[in-house]
Amino acid sequence: MQKRRDSKITIVVRERVEILLSEAHKIAKSNLVRAKRYIKLARRLAEKYRVRFTRVQKMHFCKKCNTPFVPGHNVKIGFDLRAHQIIYECKNCRAVIKFPYKKRKLHKQ
Numbered sequence: 755m756q757k758r759r760d761s762k763i764t765i766v767v768r769e770r771v772e773i774l775l776s777e778a779h780k781i782a783k784s785n786l787v788r789a790k791r792y793i794k795l796a797r798r799l800a801e802k803y804r805v806r807f808t809r810v811q812k813m814h815f816c817k818k819c820n821t822p823f824v825p826g827h828n829v830k831i832g833f834d835l836r837a838h839q840i841i842y843e844c845k846n847c848r849a850v851i852k853f854p855y856k857k858r859k860l861h862k863q
């Protein structure tokens with residue numbers, strides 16, 4: 755079986771995606787239009803070169819309207835303790851995005 759190795763392109767794309775996402779967050783409050791464009795570009799790049807966003811990266815923008823999430827500014831974060839989900843509500847387009855999290859094991863006494 756062939757192992758998939760990261761090509762040079764993948765490494766560069768990953769770096770660029772990282773830069774675009776961090777820049778989008780920096781200007782999210784002052785220039786939302788440009789911030790959204792950065793997210794869009796990052797997503798397009800990732801799609802084109804089949805680079806996957808990490809879990810943390812996925813949690814940093816709205817899937818529906820590409821708004822970068824700034825807690826306390828344009829996103830409402832809640833928890834569903836029973837379903838083990840973190841719930842993000844985008845204040846821009848009212849989309850609800852759920853991220854599951856693992857239940858931490860408690861030590862038996």
Ligand SMILES: [Zn+2]
Pocket residue numbers: 816817818819820821844845846847848849
């Ligand atoms: Zn949204």
